[in-house]
Amino acid sequence: MSSTEQNVKKAADLLRQGATMLSDACPQCGMPLFRLKNGDVLCPTHGKIYLVKSDEEEEAIKKNVTMDKVEDILVNNLYYLSSKVKEDPMDQDSLMQVIRYLDAIERIRRVKVTSQGGK
Ligand SMILES: [Zn+2]
Known part of the structure; x- marks a missing residue:
């Protein structure tokens, strides 16, 4: 399985856990970011991300x-x-x-x- 497929799978897992996809992308890899129910923002590749204020x-x-x-x-x-x-x-x-x-x-x-x- 390629790393892209792995990321897509992780993203799908996050969505299944009730995370919402954000319009922001990871500054390092460009993957869409996800917000968990507890408010944490995650990149499927890099884990927890601290978003700079828009x-x-x-x-x-x-x-x-x-x-x-x-x-x-x-x-x-x-x-x-x-x-x-x-x-x-x-x-x-x-x-x-x-x-x-x-x-x-x-x-x-x-x-x-x-x-x-x-x-
Ligand atoms: Zn990333």
Whole structure:
């Protein structure tokens, strides 16, 4: 039996055990990878594989880091504005800005939630 046939047999065994075939291929041999029920990713030839994060995931992480920074800035400004409102409760401009900042923070949290929920 050739090594290719052996790999096909192993792949079939994995599927029979309830593993799912992934769209990713083994970086070393190009065989399709399989995800076991316990979450491990296997190459039929090389055994357990640690997948590098996909570009998409990396992008989502970068995006969330940016959003976190923006949120920090917004929260800091909000804090500064709220101290102004405290000094002068009738300061309508500062009050309006507080409301705008709260709105912006709420929006940014919504964007973060949707990007984390994908996949
Ligand atoms: Zn492999």
